[in-house]
Amino acid sequence: MSGDDDILLRASGLTKRFGDFVAVDGVDFEVRKGECFGFLGPNGAGKSSTMRMVGCVSPVSGGELRLFDLDPATDGPAIRARLGSCPQRDTLDEELTVEENLWVYGRYFGLSRKEVRARAAELLDFAQLTERAGDKVEPLSGGMKRRLTIARSLINSPEILLLDEPTTGLDPQARHVLWDRLFRLKRSGVTLVLTTHYMDEAEQLCDRLVVMDHGRIVAEGSPRELIEQHSTREVLELRFDVDDHARHAEQVSGIGERVEVLPDRLLVYAHDGDRASADVHARGVAPLSSLVRRSTLEDVFLTLTGRTLVD
Amino acid sequence: MTAYDDRSVRGPRAPLSAVERVLAVCGYHATVYARTWRGSIVTRVLSPVLFMLSMGIGLGALVDDRAGGIDGRPYLHFVVPGIVATQTMWVAWSESSYQVLGYIKWNMGYHAQLATPLRVRDVLAGHFLAITGHLVVATSLFMVVASLFGGFDSWSAVACLPVAVLTGLAFVTPIFAFTATQEGDNGFNILYRWIITPLMLFSGTFFPVDQLPGWMQPVAWVTPLWHGVEACRAVSGGWSASGGTVPFVGHLLVLAAYAVAGWLLAERTFTRRLAS
Ligand SMILES: Nc1ncnc2c1ncn2[C@@H]1O[C@H](COP(=O)(O)OP(=O)(O)OP(=O)(O)O)[C@@H](O)[C@H]1O
Numbered sequence: 237m238s239g240d241d242d243i244l245l246r247a248s249g250l251t252k253r254f255g256d257f258v259a260v261d262g263v264d265f266e267v268r269k270g271e272c273f274g275f276l277g278p279n280g281a282g283k284s285s286t287m288r289m290v291g292c293v294s295p296v297s298g299g300e301l302r303l304f305d306l307d308p309a310t311d312g313p314a315i316r317a318r319l320g321s322c323p324q325r326d327t328l329d330e331e332l333t334v335e336e337n338l339w340v341y342g343r344y345f346g347l348s349r350k351e352v353r354a355r356a357a358e359l360l361d362f363a364q365l366t367e368r369a370g371d372k373v374e375p376l377s378g379g380m381k382r383r384l385t386i387a388r389s390l391i392n393s394p395e396i397l398l399l400d401e402p403t404t405g406l407d408p409q410a411r412h413v414l415w416d417r418l419f420r421l422k423r424s425g426v427t428l429v430l431t432t433h434y435m436d437e438a439e440q441l442c443d444r445l446v447v448m449d450h451g452r453i454v455a456e457g458s459p460r461e462l463i464e465q466h467s468t469r470e471v472l473e474l475r476f477d478v479d480d481h482a483r484h485a486e487q488v489s490g491i492g493e494r495v496e497v498l499p500d501r502l503l504v505y506a507h508d509g510d511r512a513s514a515d516v517h518a519r520g521v522a523p524l525s526s527l528v529r530r531s532t533l534e535d536v537f538l539t540l541t542g543r544t545l546v547d
Numbered sequence: 548m549t550a551y552d553d554r555s556v557r558g559p560r561a562p563l564s565a566v567e568r569v570l571a572v573c574g575y576h577a578t579v580y581a582r583t584w585r586g587s588i589v590t591r592v593l594s595p596v597l598f599m600l601s602m603g604i605g606l607g608a609l610v611d612d613r614a615g616g617i618d619g620r621p622y623l624h625f626v627v628p629g630i631v632a633t634q635t636m637w638v639a640w641s642e643s644s645y646q647v648l649g650y651i652k653w654n655m656g657y658h659a660q661l662a663t664p665l666r667v668r669d670v671l672a673g674h675f676l677a678i679t680g681h682l683v684v685a686t687s688l689f690m691v692v693a694s695l696f697g698g699f700d701s702w703s704a705v706a707c708l709p710v711a712v713l714t715g716l717a718f719v720t721p722i723f724a725f726t727a728t729q730e731g732d733n734g735f736n737i738l739y740r741w742i743i744t745p746l747m748l749f750s751g752t753f754f755p756v757d758q759l760p761g762w763m764q765p766v767a768w769v770t771p772l773w774h775g776v777e778a779c780r781a782v783s784g785g786w787s788a789s790g791g792t793v794p795f796v797g798h799l800l801v802l803a804a805y806a807v808a809g810w811l812l813a814e815r816t817f818t819r820r821l822a823s
């Protein structure tokens with residue numbers, strides 16, 4: 237059992253308001269040393285608003301937030317000195333070179349010039365950007381810029397690294413390169429807190445995560461636990477050649493635990509997908525295609541909110 | 548213990564001193580300027596020189612011929628200190644409007660800084676220091692060129708430099724405060740057309756304000772540029788085209804008041820904009 241000392245970040249009733257609008261509506265969570273903790277949720281769920289409060293760049297509107305047992309309202313600079321932060325939108329200086337971006341940033345943390353240069357060389361190596369060190373940032377690919385942002389956020393050897401949608405907009409290969417870097421960081425003892433609206437990313441990276449929707453946390457646990465609690469083991473996906481999948485839903489109702497209707501397919505939640513498939517065919521229903529797969533966090537989200545994650 | 552040990556090991560870190568914070572921010576702007584100065588240096592030096600040539604030497608020949616100069620002195624010596632002060636307003640404008648909105652909105656440079664131990668106050672102070680550097684460089688360059696054309700009648704004119712820098716700051720900080728409330732072009736167009744341009748024309752740069760209709764003179768007295776122009780003129784050869792309405796320190800106090808009030812206001816508008 238991990239003791240209290242292990243909790244680096246604690247939020248209770250954490251709230252963010254913009255005028256009358258409540259973007260984060262009283263969320264509770266704790267992050268332990270060395271784990272990768274995730275916020276999974278669709279657009280507008282309040283992930284970035286939460287991350288910005290955690291990063292001590294946006295004041296808390298209500299509830300309590302503590303990092304390293306310090307209060308962001310009074311100890312913002314001391315906390316930020318120990319954080320690394322990759323905001324949703326890159327904030328690199330595109331007119332400067334790759335290495336200049338790191339040098340300049342390290343100085344904000346009070347590192348000496350010599351120290352900054354040494355760290356920058358290590359981090360460029362880590363981010364696989366050594367060959368581009370002297371190039372301007374502007375023409376770099378999205379994946380490279382993202383890696384540079386991460387390298388920059390590590391310049392102060394942070395204890396917690398905050399990543400707001402680290403791989404949104406990247407192609408699959410660039411995402412895998414980035415995931416690999418994040419795994420390494422975690423192994424080296426950095427605590428990761430990330431947001432994503434990709435369920436595969438959450439499954440790959442997170443030890444524990446919360447599912448967020450409309451500013452609230454709707455479920456919490458490890459990816460495995462969430463799937464076990466909120467979905468069946470397998471899912472049968474059926475596609476038909478008509479637009480109206482709802483009509484077919486009636487034909488298969490009663491098969492499996494539950495049937496979910498999406499615009500382009502039916503999902504039959506069942507512990508044994510093959511058996512459900514056999515039952516469907518036995519009823520004389522003839523889908524264009526049928527596929528059995530394991531449940532994912534996407535299914536958890538669908539079950540909890542009735543909506544898909546990425547729209 | 549060195550900064551190295553203190554600040555890059557896990558655990559509580561030694562806080563930065565105010566000087567370290569401001570220099571780190573200023574260092575960033577210096578790094579950017581080292582990459583971009585070529586694009587702006589020519590226009591920056593050329594525009595006051597063009598004004599000096601056309602007004603000071605072109606128009607000046609006519610003024611000296613017909614009216615025997617101003618108070619019996621050559622028009623060039625009257626107008627050059629005025630241009631020194633006025634140029635700082637242009638530099639302030641170009642450094643504090645779109646540039647600053649860019650750091651707020653487009654490249655998010657301020658946001659990057661605020662994710663570190665720096666606070667809004669440090670980010671502003673560092674940027675103000677960097678712009679002070681721009682004011683020093685631009686003013687010195689013009690003063691050197693102007694003196695090659697015989698633009699000053701006294702060595703005491705070197706004191707124009709600090710006075711001009713203060714004049715520039717009296718514009719920089721209020722424009723910063725304004726910029727943090729803006730979303731796009733509109734406000735800047737209005738500010739430029741209705742404040743910056745009229746100030747250049749009617750603050751005594753090119754002719755003494757007592758030539759203006761009586762109701763306009765008090766307007767000149769409350770705007771910072773007139774004080775900057777008068778103060779620069781006062782230190783370069785003892786001109787007092789205002790007839791000594793305001794003592795020299797009075798000018799400096801007004802300029803300092805603008806700079807300080809702008810700074811306080813900028814802290815508020817920046818905090819509202821960046822730490823929401
Ligand atoms: N500065 C702001 N002023 C007003 N409303 C805001 C502000 N920032 C965010 N919001 C609103 O708060 C809600 C939550 O936004 P937030 O950016 O936290 O969501 P998100 O989960 O990060 O979404 P995304 O996946 O699109 O990044 C949204 O409805 C958004 O419009």
Ligand SMILES: [Mg+2]
Pocket residue numbers: 283284285324400401
């Ligand atoms: Mg977001």
